[in-house]
Amino acid sequence: MEAPTPYVELSREQWRDLRLNTPLTLTAEELEELRGVDDPIDLAEVTDIYLPLTRLLNLHFTGARQRSAAVNTFLGDDHAPPPYILGIAGSVAVGKSTTARLLHTLLARWPEHSRVELITTDSFLYPNKVLEERGIPHRKGFPESYDRRALVRFVAEVKAGVPEVRAPVYSHLEYDIVPGAVQTVRRPDILIVEGLNVLQPAPPAALAVNDYFDFSIYVDAKVEDIRTWYVDRFHKLRRTAFADPKSYFSYIADMSEEEATRFARNVWRDVNELNLVENIAPTRGRAGLVLLKGSDHSVRRIRLRRT
Numbered sequence: 001m002e003a004p005t006p007y008v009e010l011s012r013e014q015w016r017d018l019r020l021n022t023p024l025t026l027t028a029e030e031l032e033e034l035r036g037v038d039d040p041i042d043l044a045e046v047t048d049i050y051l052p053l054t055r056l057l058n059l060h061f062t063g064a065r066q067r068s069a070a071v072n073t074f075l076g077d078d079h080a081p082p083p084y085i086l087g088i089a090g091s092v093a094v095g096k097s098t099t100a101r102l103l104h105t106l107l108a109r110w111p112e113h114s115r116v117e118l119i120t121t122d123s124f125l126y127p128n129k130v131l132e133e134r135g136i137p138h139r140k141g142f143p144e145s146y147d148r149r150a151l152v153r154f155v156a157e158v159k160a161g162v163p164e165v166r167a168p169v170y171s172h173l174e175y176d177i178v179p180g181a182v183q184t185v186r187r188p189d190i191l192i193v194e195g196l197n198v199l200q201p202a203p204p205a206a207l208a209v210n211d212y213f214d215f216s217i218y219v220d221a222k223v224e225d226i227r228t229w230y231v232d233r234f235h236k237l238r239r240t241a242f243a244d245p246k247s248y249f250s251y252i253a254d255m256s257e258e259e260a261t262r263f264a265r266n267v268w269r270d271v272n273e274l275n276l277v278e279n280i281a282p283t284r285g286r287a288g289l290v291l292l293k294g295s296d297h298s299v300r301r302i303r304l305r306r307t
């Protein structure tokens with residue numbers, strides 16, 4: 001007999017009704033600033049999907065605060081509550097960063113948790129030089145391309161309430177870690193940790209970054225749809241970011257349309273799809289919530305973990 005599913009599955013319409021009276025606190029102009037390259041997200045998506053989601057997260061945050069107060073009561077002390085850690089996982093080009101940036105802004109507009117910080121795990125990729133020394137420059141995004149221990153230490157320190165925790169900074173333009181650049185996180189109410197591999201289990205006897213998560217979201221879609229989004233975004237970037245002479249990919253701006261399509265499809269197949277199938281998709285069942293997108297990027301179904 002198959003194990004019972006821990007998830008309750010809701011249609012977009014059922015989920016939308018769970019917004020109740022959560023107010024819309026975002027304007028169309030602000031949304032424009034937050035959406036990723038080529039992501040068609042609109043205010044209807046924010047209202048139907050993200051407002052119920054922030055209501056759920058607000059309730060969950062309150063529950064976590066109550067749990068930490070219970071531990072204080074037991075120990076007879078008055079320890080400050082630990083930051084609430086939210087993980088966001090999913091494939092390259094699925095739209096995780098739009099989800100993360102939107103939640104960053106929306107959650108910060110609730111008085112209970114106005115201090116929200118966002119970190120993307122590309123900050124913990126090894127610099128290109130190290131990837132080359134290890135013979136894995138074509139494995140960027142695969143588990144071995146990250147300094148896993150530094151990432152776990154970063155999240156552990158934030159969770160422990162260390163006043164200032166620093167992380168490196170990754171640039172998509174330079175396709176590398178920016179030497180000397182740092183992002184500092186100062187005791188937020190909520191830390192969002194977004195990245196391909198945030199739900200990956202730890203090696204034996206080690207801790208994983210998700211051991212520190214209070215909740216996690218997996219952004220999901222059909223592989224064929226994500227491939228189309230990846231290739232379309234690649235063409236968009238070719239006309240915009242890659243046209244910048246400082247871009248690592250500036251040589252792509254000079255390719256013909258057909259050459260660029262072939263290039264993007266090959267990178268998708270040999271790197272990103274492989275990583276999705278081997279490492280990312282198998283972690284979906286560990287998420288607290290799964291957002292299932294249709295081919296137009298809109299969320300069609302939602303799975304929420306009950307147990």
Ligand SMILES: Nc1ncnc2c1ncn2[C@@H]1O[C@H](COP(=O)(O)OP(=O)(O)O)[C@@H](O)[C@H]1O
Pocket residue numbers: 035036037090091092093094095096097098172173237241249
């Ligand atoms: N080569 C690139 N140059 C500039 N921006 C990029 C490049 N690749 C991805 N991005 C942007 O970086 C962000 C993260 O992209 P990605 O890791 O594919 O995750 P996702 O699409 O799930 O957010 C997105 O906002 C995307 O538009």
Ligand SMILES: CC(C)(COP(=O)(O)O)[C@@H](O)C(=O)NCCC(=O)O
Pocket residue numbers: 092120121122123140141194195196197267271272
């Ligand atoms: C930087 C990334 C590994 C994503 O990193 P994340 O923030 O999810 O850890 C990815 O966007 C990437 O650049 N992949 C390499 C293959 C490609 O250029 O598509």
